[in-house]
Each structure stands twice: as structure tokens, then as C-alpha cells.
Amino acid sequence: MNAISHATKVLILGGSGYMGRATAKAVIQRSGSVILVGRNADTLSKAINALGSKAKAVATDAAAEGAISKLVADERPDHIVVAVSSNARASDIPSTPAKQAKLGFGRFWTSYAAVQAATSLPRHGSITLVSGSSARTPAPGYGVWSALHGSIEALARAATIELAPVRVNVVSPGGIGMSPDRQLVPRTGTADDIGQAIAALIYNPAITGAVLDVDSGERKGTWSGD
Ligand SMILES: NC(=O)c1ccc[n+]([C@@H]2O[C@H](COP(=O)([O-])OP(=O)(O)OC[C@H]3O[C@@H](n4cnc5c(N)ncnc54)[C@H](OP(=O)(O)O)[C@@H]3O)[C@@H](O)[C@H]2O)c1
Numbered sequence: 001m002n003a004i005s006h007a008t009k010v011l012i013l014g015g016s017g018y019m020g021r022a023t024a025k026a027v028i029q030r031s032g033s034v035i036l037v038g039r040n041a042d043t044l045s046k047a048i049n050a051l052g053s054k055a056k057a058v059a060t061d062a063a064a065e066g067a068i069s070k071l072v073a074d075e076r077p078d079h080i081v082v083a084v085s086s087n088a089r090a091s092d093i094p095s096t097p098a099k100q101a102k103l104g105f106g107r108f109w110t111s112y113a114a115v116q117a118a119t120s121l122p123r124h125g126s127i128t129l130v131s132g133s134s135a136r137t138p139a140p141g142y143g144v145w146s147a148l149h150g151s152i153e154a155l156a157r158a159a160t161i162e163l164a165p166v167r168v169n170v171v172s173p174g175g176i177g178m179s180p181d182r183q184l185v186p187r188t189g190t191a192d193d194i195g196q197a198i199a200a201l202i203y204n205p206a207i208t209g210a211v212l213d214v215d216s217g218e219r220k221g222t223w224s225g226d
Helices: 017-027 040-049 068-077 098-104 106-120 143-163 191-203
Strands: 009-013 033-038 053-060 079-082 126-130 167-173 209-213
Touching: 009 017, 009 068, 009 167, 017 033, 033 040, 033 098, 040 053, 068 106, 068 167, 079 098, 079 106, 079 191, 098 143, 106 126, 106 143, 126 143, 126 191, 143 167, 167 191, 191 209
Parallel strands: 009 033, 009 079, 033 053, 079 126, 126 167, 167 209
Antiparallel strands: none
16 A cells, blocks of 8 residues: 555644644645644634644643543544644753753653654654754753753654654754844745655655754855855
8 A cells, every 4th residue: 555645644733833834734735634733722723724624623732641642543643743842941051940941841751752652653654753953053042952852853763763664753943034144045944944844754655764954054054155
């Protein structure tokens, strides 16, 4: 059976956010359908109204114990995307108390629960996690996020082996909304850049274990053209 069909169904945790909505749009453009998950029902309903009949919403707290496994059992998606935000303020390691950093790491644990739930996906399925440029390009004031994003990438590396043949990938955004003079490609990054990249990973059955930097070259150097 062909791995990727027109009936491809994608569960997007954080589906009402910028990257979640952009991913939904990219999946629908490829004739797939989406289930958007977030906690706020109003935001979700605005998101699905804008996306049309291929989108449905489930309002739930993905961080609650057993919530993601239940979503996978109820909705039977082919693929999972984790685009939830961190619900905490954190900055540099010296000044962020461990208690606060643990709150920031809620996103890691949601990713972890999603990876566990992905063991129930069909063999052709995949899970895509979102990290961030600070995982490998630390900057002052972002130490907690560096650790979080690095842990998400390490989780994906291990899960790539343990979940196979279900595929595991990461998109690492950078440069979103940033001044174009910081990138090799002189443009301001958008959420659609990320949505299209996530959809490309979902729809390409040969890609697993990838960490895809989508940052207009921000991490490689600064563009020096005119
Ligand atoms: N934007 C950037 O430039 C950038 C760069 C690097 C990495 N990232 C990371 O990429 C991820 C997505 O970014 P974004 O800009 O799309 O974030 P966003 O617009 O704030 O969206 C976050 C989404 O997560 C949902 N959410 C948060 N906690 C949840 C929970 N416990 N259960 C269910 N849904 C939950 C939110 O909905 P509710 O609040 O209604 O639950 C919302 O749909 C974030 O983790 C962000 O840190 C972003």
C-alpha cells in the first residue's frame, strides 16, 4: 500500500498557533486533513473556520496525563505534529530558578508524551517535533531554551531508532519575523516557511531522523550582499 495517500490525516498539537495553522494550511494544500488541538476553543474555532472543511478542532490540554494517547486512539491520525508553546517565562541559566525552568520544560514532556503516543500510529506514520535555533546556536539570555530545544532534538534522535518504521523528524525554526539583515538569504522568515517544511517531512516517506533548520541561513552566517 502506498505510504502517503490523499486521506492523510495529521494531528497538530498546538494547531491554533502560528506554526500549527501554517502546517494545517500546507497539509490541506496537499489534500490532507487536519485535527487541530489547543486549549482555547474560541481560538481553535477561528482557525478551523479559516481552513475549511478539511479541518476539525479538539479543545484539550495536551499536557494532561493520557491526553495525547486518547487523541490518537479517538482520531486515528497518520501523523502527529507537536507545535505547542511553552507556558512559562525563562531566560538565562544563571538567573532562571529551576522551578521556573521546569515549567518551561513542559514542552519537552508534551513532546515526550506525543512520541510515546506515536507508537500507536500506522507503520507509514510520522511524528514531527519543533525545536529552535538555540539548541545548537546558543545566545546570551536563552540558556534555558537552548537546553529545552537540545533535549527535544535528542529525544527525536533516540525515538527515530525506537519507533521505526514510524518516522521521527524535527523542524528547527529560526529567523521568524527577524530583521532580514541577519540571514544569508535576505528575507524575513514566516510561519508558512515552517508549515511547508513540516508538511514536506510528513509527505516524504524517505526522511526520518532529520533535524531540518528552516532559518533562511541564519545559523550559517550573515548575508553580505547589497
Ligand atoms: N515563533 C518563532 O519564531 C519560534 C522560533 C523557534 C521555536 N519556536 C517554537 O515553536 C513552537 C510554536 O510556535 P508558535 O509561534 O506557533 O507558537 P504560538 O503561536 O504561541 O502557538 C502555540 C500553540 O500551542 C497551543 N498550546 C500551548 N500549550 C498547550 C497545551 N498544553 N495543550 C494544547 N495546546 C497547547 C496554543 O493554544 P492554547 O494556548 O489555546 O492552548 C497554540 O495553539 C513554540 O514551541 C515555539 O517556542 C517558535
